[in-house]
Amino acid sequence: MTTRTLIEAIRDGLSEEMRRDPTVVVMGEDVGKKGGVFLATDGLWAEFGDNRVIDTPLTESMIVGTSIGAALNGLRPVAEIQFADFIHPAFNQIVSEAARLRYRTQGGFAVPMVIRAPYGGGVHGALYHSQSVEAFFTHVPGLKVVVPSTPYDAKGLLRSSIRDDDPVLFFEHKRMYRSVRGDVPDGEYTVPLGRAAIRRQGRQVTLVAYGLMVAFGLEAAEQVAGEGIDVEVVDLRSLRPLDRETLLGSVRKTGKCLVAYEDNRFGGYGAEIAAIVAEEAFDFLDGPVSRIAGPDVPAMPYNHVLEDWFMLSPAKIADAIRRLAAY
Amino acid sequence: MTVTGDGRNTATSPLAASAGLTDDDLLAMYRTVLLSRAIDERMWVLNRAGKAPFVISGQGHEGAQVGLAWPLRRGYDWIAPFYRSITTCLAFGMTARDLMLAQFAKASDVSSGGRQMPGHYGSMERHIVSVSSPVATQILHAVGIALASRIKGEDAVSVAIMGEGSSNQGDVHEGLNFAAIHRLPFILVIENNGYAISVPAEKELSVKDVASRASGYGVPGVIVDGTDVLACYRAGRDAVERARSGGGPTLIEAKVTRLTAHSSDDQQTKYRSEDDLAQGRAHDPLPIFREQLRDAGVLTDELEASMADEIRSIVEDATTFAEGEPDAEPSTALDHVYGDATGAEPAPPWHPSAGARSEGPAA
Numbered sequence: 001m002t003t004r005t006l007i008e009a010i011r012d013g014l015s016e017e018m019r020r021d022p023t024v025v026v027m028g029e030d031v032g033k034k035g036g037v038f039l040a041t042d043g044l045w046a047e048f049g050d051n052r053v054i055d056t057p058l059t060e061s062m063i064v065g066t067s068i069g070a071a072l073n074g075l076r077p078v079a080e081i082q083f084a085d086f087i088h089p090a091f092n093q094i095v096s097e098a099a100r101l102r103y104r105t106q107g108g109f110a111v112p113m114v115i116r117a118p119y120g121g122g123v124h125g126a127l128y129h130s131q132s133v134e135a136f137f138t139h140v141p142g143l144k145v146v147v148p149s150t151p152y153d154a155k156g157l158l159r160s161s162i163r164d165d166d167p168v169l170f171f172e173h174k175r176m177y178r179s180v181r182g183d184v185p186d187g188e189y190t191v192p193l194g195r196a197a198i199r200r201q202g203r204q205v206t207l208v209a210y211g212l213m214v215a216f217g218l219e220a221a222e223q224v225a226g227e228g229i230d231v232e233v234v235d236l237r238s239l240r241p242l243d244r245e246t247l248l249g250s251v252r253k254t255g256k257c258l259v260a261y262e263d264n265r266f267g268g269y270g271a272e273i274a275a276i277v278a279e280e281a282f283d284f285l286d287g288p289v290s291r292i293a294g295p296d297v298p299a300m301p302y303n304h305v306l307e308d309w310f311m312l313s314p315a316k317i318a319d320a321i322r323r324l325a326a327y
Numbered sequence: 328m329t330v331t332g333d334g335r336n337t338a339t340s341p342l343a344a345s346a347g348l349t350d351d352d353l354l355a356m357y358r359t360v361l362l363s364r365a366i367d368e369r370m371w372v373l374n375r376a377g378k379a380p381f382v383i384s385g386q387g388h389e390g391a392q393v394g395l396a397w398p399l400r401r402g403y404d405w406i407a408p409f410y411r412s413i414t415t416c417l418a419f420g421m422t423a424r425d426l427m428l429a430q431f432a433k434a435s436d437v438s439s440g441g442r443q444m445p446g447h448y449g450s451m452e453r454h455i456v457s458v459s460s461p462v463a464t465q466i467l468h469a470v471g472i473a474l475a476s477r478i479k480g481e482d483a484v485s486v487a488i489m490g491e492g493s494s495n496q497g498d499v500h501e502g503l504n505f506a507a508i509h510r511l512p513f514i515l516v517i518e519n520n521g522y523a524i525s526v527p528a529e530k531e532l533s534v535k536d537v538a539s540r541a542s543g544y545g546v547p548g549v550i551v552d553g554t555d556v557l558a559c560y561r562a563g564r565d566a567v568e569r570a571r572s573g574g575g576p577t578l579i580e581a582k583v584t585r586l587t588a589h590s591s592d593d594q595q596t597k598y599r600s601e602d603d604l605a606q607g608r609a610h611d612p613l614p615i616f617r618e619q620l621r622d623a624g625v626l627t628d629e630l631e632a633s634m635a636d637e638i639r640s641i642v643e644d645a646t647t648f649a650e651g652e653p654d655a656e657p658s659t660a661l662d663h664v665y666g667d668a669t670g671a672e673p674a675p676p677w678h679p680s681a682g683a684r685s686e687g688p689a690a
Contacts, residue, residue: 025478051478057508062467062501069471072456073405074479077471089497096461097468104459106440107663108451141664141672165666194669241670 004184007177009151010040010116012184013158014078018048021076024162027054027063028080028116037082038118038177064090064115068098068167071113076162084119084171085131098167099142114161118174119147120212120262122311125174126302132263132294137169138240138272144168144193145239149214151182153237156191164193173212180215194241198250202232205325206250206257207317208273210236213260219314220321229325239269244276251277252284258292258324260317265293287327292320342623346557347564350625356397356418356556357620358634360389363414364613365642366423370430370445374591378650379430382591383446385413388518390612391551391581393418394559395486395516398567405472405485407456407465410446411518412488420453423641427649434655441655454483463489463496466515470502473511473570484570488516491580492523494537503576507544510575514566517578518553520585525598538580546576553583554612556619584610 004012018024026041026048032055035042045053056063060081067077081087087094094115101109121130138145144166148154154172161168199214200221209217214235221231234250236243251257257277259270274289292312294300300310338350367386373379385392392414399406401420408415413426425437429448432441438448438457449457456468469487476483493499494517506513517537521528534540541548547569551562559581566577584607588595596604620626658679664671674680 054474057501057504059501059505061498062470062505065464065467065498065502066471066474066505069407069456069468069473069485070475070478071471072451072468073472073475075475092461093464093467093498096459097464100459101457102666103663104439104443104447105449105451105457105663106442107666108437108449109457110666144665144670166670241665241672 001183002186003181004151005178006148006151006154006172006180007038007040009155009184010158010172011042013155014041015044015047016188017159017162018044018052021162023074024076024078025052025054025070026078026080027056027067029056029058029063029082031055031080036080038174040116040172041080060086060088060090061093064093064098067113067115068093068101068111071111072101072109076112078114078116078162081115081117083125083129084117084133085128087115087117087133091136094137094143094167094169095140099140102166103142110165111167112165113167114158114170115167116170116172118177119171120173120175121300121307122175122212124302124304124307125300127299130300132261134169134171134239135263135267135269138269142166144241145171146193146237147171147173147210147239148237149173149176149180149211149235151180151184153191153197155184156189157193157237160190160193163190168193171211176212176215191237193238194243196237196243196246197235198232198246199235200231200233202230202254204230204254204256205321206232206234206254207260207321208234208236208247208257208270209260210239211262213262213312213317216312216314216317217260220317223314223318224321224325227322229321231321242276244280247273248277248281251281255284256287256324256327257281257285257289258320259290260312260320261291261293262312263294264296265291266296268293287324290320290324292317340623340625342557342619342625346560348560352397353620353625354630356393356560357616357626358638359393359414359418360556360613360616361634362423362638362641363389363392363417365638366426366645367413369642369646371587371591373430373646379445381444382430383410383444384587384590385411387520387584387586387607387611388553389414390556390616391518391553391559391583394556395563395579395581397560398564399484399486402453404483404567405454405456405469407469407472407485407487408448408458409462409465409489409493410458410460411490412448412458413446415488416448416455419455421448421450421455423645424648427645428652431649431652432654433649433652434659435652462493463498465489466502467498470506470511470513473506473513474509476512477509482512482571484512484514484567486514486516488518490523491517491519491521491528491537492526492531495531503541503544503546503578506576507546510573512570512573513576514563514570515576515578517580518583519580520583522585522589522599524589524593525595536580538578541578546578548578548580550580550582553581554610554615556612556616583612586611
């Protein structure tokens with residue numbers, strides 16, 4: 001075991017996959033000599049060279065579209081979008097092309113590609129360096145969407161994503177890059193897509209979260225534990241495919257479900273979780289399926305007071321748990 | 328006529344020699360144009376007869392398409408075509424039956440199993456990148472394919488093909504820039520028919536020739552007359568040689584005409600004058616190529632008659648065959664969302680296997 005930060009685990013996962021499989025290449029803005037603006041690809045260019053670590057122009061659609069083409073011709077590209085906020089110019093390539101090539105050719109074409117993108121706020125990133133964009137992509141059949149919350153998972157899920165034969169969006173919460181540490185095995189391992197993890201066992205309320213909200217949710221659970229509220233925290237890890245069994249199993253046990261997500265509340269990913277729970281665990285519920293999420297303003301403001309207002313926190317989540325537990 | 332031991336006619340008229348081809352090559356190219364036109368016309372008949380809801384046509388583009396596709400190595404080089412690339416796809420190995428199966432959208436349609444609109448061809452085996460409807464996205468796929476060929480140390484050439492309307496999309500700028508930076512084995516073919524559905528070139532292009540934009544990327548921009556099949560062939564051959572030998576990308580603009588409406592849902596007399604349409608018909612590549620081959624003595628009455636018979640029977644066969652093929656079963660409509668079944672969501676209640684997860688691709 002070695003203790004690694006989230007970003008170190010991602011870098012390890014990338015470099016080990018590149019050593020294992022010569023078809024894995026990395027493309028993106030500043031991923032070469034600089035090693036990425038967050039240093040996720042630091043050292044890769046020195047080890048693997050120009051052919052496999054490719055600095056691109058500022059062209060997100062090209063980064064994704066060219067990765068699709070390279071995937072069709074036998075490579076496994078890992079595209080980096082510098083900030084999830086800048087993924088929108090590539091939306092057409094991701095949704096109209098990457099997600100549909102397999103379906104529209106009856107399996108004749110496949111796009112084994114990973115798109116990595118740092119997401120999330122609380123880092124003074126303002127409107128364009130803070131966004132959560134997962135809901136745009138979890139809506140799309142043909143895509144897989146992964147959000148790790150621990151260094152162990154970041155490495156293991158990234159490896160599975162690179163080896164997957166379908167396009168995977170891999171969202172990394174930038175506030176966790178260096179603030180989260182954890183044990184990572186030295187040997188090779190993977191974490192399969194589509195399996196949630198129960199981070200904390202509890203009997204009274206199920207808190208469903210992913211990414212940074214898992215860490216906040218665990219803190220919130222500790223805060224309310226002293227008040228006698230026993231919270232189970234489900235870390236989805238993989239938003240699509242979704243591990244329904246773990247989700248519904250937990251809610252059927254606790255009878256209460258709160259979904260925490262940083263994105264705007266309206267139409268966010270948590271709305272789908274709430275709908276599934278309402279449809280499939282209705283008979284087990286003894287409180288309204290609830291959401292605690294970002295406010296419905298276009299994006300996160302910069303000023304620190306306003307940013308704190310936007311961001312969820314352990315205290316805000318704890319309040320929501322108390323309200324739900326009171327039913 | 329010079330016939331070799333394997334029965335191949337290696338006769339070389341001055342016309343064929345001018346392009347480094349044999350007379351048989353010219354006849355095969357002409358046959359591809361004729362076949363393409365015959366299939367295309369049949370598609371419109373089927374549409375008007377109520378048997379196919381949609382047609383998108385390549386009529387008027389055939390000369391450029393056959394000339395530009397001919398220098399490529401089938402199944403080795405790659406093409407990322409568009410929805411008018413019927414002749415290109417025929418020249419790259421698709422058959423009349425393949426095209427008709429797509430037209431009838433049958434389960435055995437090799438391009439999409441009836442999932443896509445007609446004209447959206449594709450075949451991994453033949454290295455024809457599946458066509459989609461958002462325009463110009465395919466340039467980036469072709470550039471990525473070229474990048475992968477370079478990384479793998481292969482000398483395959485990758486060609487993106489689109490109309491001048493599509494050439495205005497941002498992906499074209501991003502793709503050409505990147506391909507030029509890395510001198511990738513890439514060719515961009517623009518088939519300029521003067522219209523983006525109803526909008527004439529002067530309202531969609533700030534320059535007269537799309538090819539003039541090539542200089543902005545530091546790559547050669549070549550203009551060819553799409554009615555001059557051999558000029559197209561030579562331009563394609565030069566670009567392929569350049570790409571294969573590490574010389575980088577080329578932009579080729581073929582001036583063509585659109586003989587039909589944009590699609591079966593369009594009425595082009597609403598926005599094109601009779602004069603304009605007549606000018607278009609005067610630039611039909613088929614009779615022009617035909618006259619050229621007849622003047623050169625390559626095409627004879629006898630050959631024309633036998634080709635006409637052959638093509639008539641191919642189109643009849645393809646139509647009858649495709650029309651008789653079964654539609655896709657709704658039970659298969661959940662297949663191929665993901666490569667494995669773990670990604671699939673539950674089936675809707677009306678699905679034949681509702682309650683079960685969809686199957687992945689057949690093992």
